[in-house]
Amino acid sequence: MARDARPQARLPAGFVDVTAADARARAAAIDVVTATYRAHGFEPLETPAIEYLDALGKHLPDVDAPDQGVFALRDDDDRWLALRYDLTAPLARYVAQHRQHLPNPFRRYQVGPVWRREKPGPGRFRQFVQCDFDTVGSANLAVDAEACALLGRALETLGIAPSEYEVRVNDRKVLSGVLARSGVTEPDAQLDVLRAIDKLDRLGSDGVRALLGEGRRDRSGDYTSGAGLSDDQADVVMAFVGAGGPDRAEVLAALDDLVGDDETGRRGIEELTAIAEGLDAMGVGPQVVFDPGIVRGLAYYTGPVFEAVLTSETLDEKGRPRQFGTVAAGGRYDDLITRFTGQDVPACGGSVGIDRLLAALRDRGAAPEVPGPVVVTAMDRDRMTDYHAMAAELRAAGIAAEVYLGTQNLQKQMRYADRRSSPAVVIAGGDEFAAGTVQVKDLALGTERAREVSDRDEWRADRPAQRTVPRADLVATVAEVLAGS
C-alpha cells in the first residue's frame, strides 16, 4: 500500500476512547444510578440513536453552532435524519407515538450516548453519556420535587454525601414574571435572557451582564449578540439572579415580592411553593435549594428547572481546585409532546451526566483498582491441553484467567502479565509436569523483580513471591494470592 494512501489512525475532535479503568467505572456508576431509578418505579426504554430531525425539534442552547448543534444527514428519501442530542426529545416522540398503550403517568429511564455538534474544547465532548428518568403525564408538582430528590439520591448512591452537593431549583415562570414587570415581554427576548443567565457559571456576572445588553466578544474573537435589555432592565435581572439563599421558605418570600402581581410570575411562585411542600413531605434537607440563577439553556422547559452541582472542592492532577459545575439537571417540559399531537401532556424529568460525575469521583480517588486476569503461561506447545484445563478450573472458581496465546518467550509472557496488572501468573514446564506441580507467582509481590528477569532460571531464584504447589492445589493457591493482594 502506498504511504500516502494510508488513512490516519485518529478520532475527530471532541470524540474520545474510553479505556478499561474508565469503562469499568462508568459501567459501575450506570449500574448504581439505574438501580436507584428502578427502585423508584422507573422502567427502562431504549430509543435508537437516529431520529427524524423534525421529530427531535430544535431545542439546543447553542444557536450559534453549525446545524443548530446536531449531527444531521439526509435519508435515502432525502428527509433529514439526526443523531439525538439528548434523551428527552426522543422520549417525547415515543410517548406521542404510543401514548394510548402506556401507563399514565409513564415513568421510564434511559441511559445512552447523545451527540452535539458543538465547538469541542477541554471537557466539552461531542459524544457523552446521559442517564435520564422522566415522568410523563402528570402535572402534579410533587413529580418535580421527586425528581430533585432523586437526582440527589443518585449522587448519594455514587458515594457523594448530602453535604457535598446541592440541587438548585428555580421556575422560569418567576423570571418571566420579573421580566414582564420590567417590560421584556417577547418570548424570544425572554429566551435570550434565559440563555444569557445560563452562562453565569462559565462567563461570570460581567459576561452575563454583557449578553443581557448589547452582546459579547469572546477570547477567540467570536461575537455573540445580546438580548438588548436596557441598563435598568439588566439591573433587575441581575438582582433577581442573586436572590438565592440557603432557606427555601425565605427565598420563596423574597421572590414573591419581586414578581408582584404579574400573573405568570404568580404561577411560578405557586409551582415553587408546591415543590417546597413536596420536598418537605419527602424529608429532603437543605441540599435542595431555590436559586433564581438557575434557568437551564434548553428551550423546551416550561416552568420548574433544576440542576445538581458538587459543592465540595476537588483538586486536579496539579493540585489546583477544580470546578465541576453541573453534574445533573432537569426540569418540567409541558409542551414537548403537544407539538406532535396538539394534546397537553405535562412531563418532568432529570438527567445525570455520568462522564462529568466520574471525572469528579476520579479526582476524589474513589475508583478502586481492578486486577487483570490470571495468566497461565504457555511454554510448551505440547501441553496446551493442560494449560487450558488450568485456566478453565480458575474460571470455574470465578477467577478471570487466560492462557497466554502469543509467542513462547517467557520474558514476553511475564511482561504481558505485568502490563495487564495480573495478580498472579501460573507457570508449568517439563519439571513441574513430571513432579505433578505448578508454580504460582504473586505479581503484586514480585512485580519489580519480574521486570528484570531475563530467563527462567533466574526466575526460579525469585522465591519469596513464588510458590511451587501440587497441581491439585492450583485454584486454592491462586485464590490465596488474590485474597492477599
Place this chain on the structure above:
Amino acid sequence: MARDARPQARLPAGFVDVTAADARARAAAIDVVTATYRAHGFEPLETPAIEYLDALGKHLPDVDAPDQGVFALRDDDDRWLALRYDLTAPLARYVAQHRQHLPNPFRRYQVGPVWRREKPGPGRFRQFVQCDFDTVGSANLAVDAEACALLGRALETLGIAPSEYEVRVNDRKVLSGVLARSGVTEPDAQLDVLRAIDKLDRLGSDGVRALLGEGRRDRSGDYTSGAGLSDDQADVVMAFVGAGGPDRAEVLAALDDLVGDDETGRRGIEELTAIAEGLDAMGVGPQVVFDPGIVRGLAYYTGPVFEAVLTSETLDEKGRPRQFGTVAAGGRYDDLITRFTGQDVPACGGSVGIDRLLAALRDRGAAPEVPGPVVVTAMDRDRMTDYHAMAAELRAAGIAAEVYLGTQNLQKQMRYADRRSSPAVVIAGGDEFAAGTVQVKDLALGTERAREVSDRDEWRADRPAQRTVPRADLVATVAEVLAGS
C-alpha cells in the same frame, strides 16, 4: 401551532424502540456475555460511535447499498465522518493509534450499537447491538480456536446447550486455493465468489449458483451482477461448499484433497489443522465443526472465519418453525491494522449479535416476567409525608416502590398499578391513619377484580387479595406478597 406544522411522531425505517421487557432481557444478556469475556481475560474498551470514514475503511458486504452501507456526513472542515458499521474497524484504528502503550496481545471486548445503511426489512435493522471480543497481536492459531470456543461459551451462558448450536469454521485461504486451481485468481473475482457464497443462507443453492455466474434479479426487481464464473468453475465452488461434515478430522482430509498443491490452499489447510489442535486442547466437542460453506461477507477477513448458528428449531408467534441464522460470528483479519501503519499486526475476534439471539431466546420462552414497582396510592394530599415514608421504607428493604404522583382518583391509581404489573398496592386513607394501619393489596391475586372496581368501598369488599395490617408491618407484609407472587 398550525396542524400542518406538526412533526410526525415516528421513527425512520429500520430503527426500533426497545421497550422495558426487551431492554431488561438485553441488559441481562449483555451482562452474562461480557462476564464470560472478562473471565477469559478480555478488558473493556469503548470507542465513540463516530469516526473518520477513511479510518473505518470500506469492508461491508453490501456493495450495492447507498454510500457503501454506512451513515456518513461531513465534518465542519469538510472531512467525511461516519457512524461505525461494526466494532472491529474502530478497534483497528484504536490499536494503530496506541499500540506502543498496549499489552501484546491486546485483548479487549466492546458492546454497543452499530449502524448500517442497508435496505430495511423484516429482521434487518439499521441499528443493532454487537458484543465483540478480539485478540490483537498474536498470529497463533490457538487464538482462533479460543475465539470459536468462546462464542460457544457465550451462547451457553445464555442457556443454550451445546447440542442446540453449532460453530461453523472455515478458512478463506482454502477456498482461495480451490479457486486458484480452477483459474479464478483475481482478488476482486475471488471476493465476488465469497460474497455469493455468504448468501447461501438467504438465497439457497440456486441463488448462489446464479450469483457465481451471470448474476441474479431479486423479487423486488433489483439486479445483482454475478462473479462471472464458467459453469465448470461454479461446479467446483458448489462442490467445495458442500464438503462439510460432523467430524473435523474427516473434513480436513477432504479439503486437503481439494486444494491439492496450491500454495495458498495449503496454508489454509495448515491453519485449519492448527485450529483443530487448539479445539482439541480445550476439549471442545462436536459443537464446533469445519464447514467450507462459511465465508463471511466482510472484506477484511484474511483466513479463518467462523459463525455460530442455532440448530434447535424454534417456533414463531404463529407456531411456524423459525430459522435464526447466524447469531454470532468472527474471523482473523491480519491486514486491518497494517492499512494504517504498514506494520503487520495479526488479529482475530468474534462478535455476538445480541438482538438476534434475544429474539431466539424469546421464542423459547426463556425470558422471565419482571414485576413492576409497588405502588403506594396517594388519596390524601395532606398525607404525602406518610406515603413517601412508606415508599422509602420499602426501597430500603430492596423493594422497588413509588408514590403515585398523578391525580387523586383511586380508580386511576389502581389502573396504573395494573398496567405497571405491580405485584402490590398500598392503600391508606383517614380510617387507616386513625387506626394506625395500612391496606396491602395483592395484585397478582386481585387483578381481575381490580379492573372492575369503581370506588373505594367496593374495594374494601374485595377481601381475599387484600389485608389490613399494622403500619409497622408494612414492609414484612409486602415482602410476603412478593414472595408469594
